[in-house]
Amino acid sequence: MHKNQQVILHAIPDGLPVAGDFAEQEAMLPALGAGQLLLETQFLSLDPYMRGQMSGRHMSGALAIGEVLRGETVSRVLQSNDDSFQIGDIVRAFTGWQSHAVIDAGAAMPIGFTDLPPSLALGVLGMPGLTAYAALTRLGSPKTGDTLLVSSAAGTVGATVGQIGRILGCRTVGIAGGPDKCFWLTGPAKFNAAIDYKNEAVRDGIKRTCPAKSAPLGGVDIYYDNVGGDILAAAMENMAHGARVILCGLMDQYNSSTVPAGPNPGLIIKARAHVHGMVVYDHEDARPDMIKKISGWIRSGDFIYHEDVTPGLENAPSAFMRLMRGETFGKVIVAVN
Numbered sequence: 135m136h137k138n139q140q141v142i143l144h145a146i147p148d149g150l151p152v153a154g155d156f157a158e159q160e161a162m163l164p165a166l167g168a169g170q171l172l173l174e175t176q177f178l179s180l181d182p183y184m185r186g187q188m189s190g191r192h193m194s195g196a197l198a199i200g201e202v203l204r205g206e207t208v209s210r211v212l213q214s215n216d217d218s219f220q221i222g223d224i225v226r227a228f229t230g231w232q233s234h235a236v237i238d239a240g241a242a243m244p245i246g247f248t249d250l251p252p253s254l255a256l257g258v259l260g261m262p263g264l265t266a267y268a269a270l271t272r273l274g275s276p277k278t279g280d281t282l283l284v285s286s287a288a289g290t291v292g293a294t295v296g297q298i299g300r301i302l303g304c305r306t307v308g309i310a311g312g313p314d315k316c317f318w319l320t321g322p323a324k325f326n327a328a329i330d331y332k333n334e335a336v337r338d339g340i341k342r343t344c345p346a347k348s349a350p351l352g353g354v355d356i357y358y359d360n361v362g363g364d365i366l367a368a369a370m371e372n373m374a375h376g377a378r379v380i381l382c383g384l385m386d387q388y389n390s391s392t393v394p395a396g397p398n399p400g401l402i403i404k405a406r407a408h409v410h411g412m413v414v415y416d417h418e419d420a421r422p423d424m425i426k427k428i429s430g431w432i433r434s435g436d437f438i439y440h441e442d443v444t445p446g447l448e449n450a451p452s453a454f455m456r457l458m459r460g461e462t463f464g465k466v467i468v469a470v471n
């Protein structure tokens with residue numbers, strides 16, 4: 135019988151996690167049932183989302199005190215009661231922070247490759263790689279010549295985004311903390327430029343590396359956000375016409391017990407919502423259809439409206455002031471003649 139080393143959540147972290155938030159324990163493994171596998175953990179993935187699980191803010195649910203921390207692993211099959219797995223097979227599974235696990239064979243997945251280190255199944259060929267690849271290619275619509283800005287660029291997701299972007303023809307700019315990470319970005323990782331946000335004001339860095347294409351807009355065609363907070367704000371202040379912003383992660387707030395003021399990007403991520411920039415001038419072609427539809431609904435009584443009419447041009451300023459004070463009701467109109 136194998137002893138199972140486990141790490142459990144001992145306390146919910148207050149700010150940055152500390153050693154006392156975790157505890158180790160030894161547990162007995164259950165006997166192997168029909169269709170089950172005994173796994174020995176080879177590699178455990180540690181990911182930022184786990185901090186959200188600890189504080190109960192992650193969409194996958196909260197961890198209870200005393201629960202084994204969750205996580206994805208690459209594991210070796212030690213015993214198999216299922217014909218589709220042999221002893222020695224390497225699989226991917228959500229077995230958590232423990233040395234061994236007994237799981238149903240259906241919960242074990244092949245890692246999908248044999249000629250590269252299996253640990254990559256937790257990184258660039260795993261969930262973070264998929265995150266980067268799918269979000270950039272499906273949501274970012276990268277085009278040759280686009281300027282792609284990505285935060286936490288030296289992290290797995292960020293570095294994968296930047297390199298895929300470069301391969302697809304984008305100019306790539308990474309935001310990362312410290313000279314070592316930035317040298318790595320512009321050196322081996324072949325980013326076009328890097329912003330060390332710990333040593334340069336991020337707004338200056340974005341203007342330096344993503345020059346505006348048409349004032350007053352900025353030069354960022356795609357912003358891939360892994361952090362939220364002020365870096366997200368700075369990037370969005372520098373969007374080019376038709377920019378695509380991908381909200382992926384919230385490194386800036388995972389360790390905080392409060393959610394920052396303003397719309398929380400976390401809500402957008404959780405709902406998989408699409409956020410678009412609307413300018414009515416782009417939709418003039420829809421005007422005839424709009425008039426036809428709404429006027430028809432007015433005539434049929436299905437649609438009502440309210441107007442706030444002020445007589446006399448001399449009263450326009452006071453009407454405008456009422457408008458700006460929130461004292462008007464409906465469409466504000468000045469009846470001039």
Ligand SMILES: NC(=O)c1ccc[n+]([C@@H]2O[C@H](COP(=O)([O-])OP(=O)(O)OC[C@H]3O[C@@H](n4cnc5c(N)ncnc54)[C@H](OP(=O)(O)O)[C@@H]3O)[C@@H](O)[C@H]2O)c1
Pocket residue numbers: 181182183261262265286287288289290291292309310311312315360361365381382383384385386387403
């Ligand atoms: N939406 C999804 O489905 C999905 C899936 C996977 C991952 N994610 C998210 O993607 C992001 C990146 O994931 P990853 O696994 O590749 O991790 P990662 O980028 O390696 O995350 C750690 C890095 O985040 C940066 N960081 C930490 N605090 C920061 C702050 N306050 N401001 C700016 N940067 C900060 C640090 O890099 P610096 O030294 O450069 O600051 C740190 O090394 C995470 O937010 C993760 O939650 C989302």
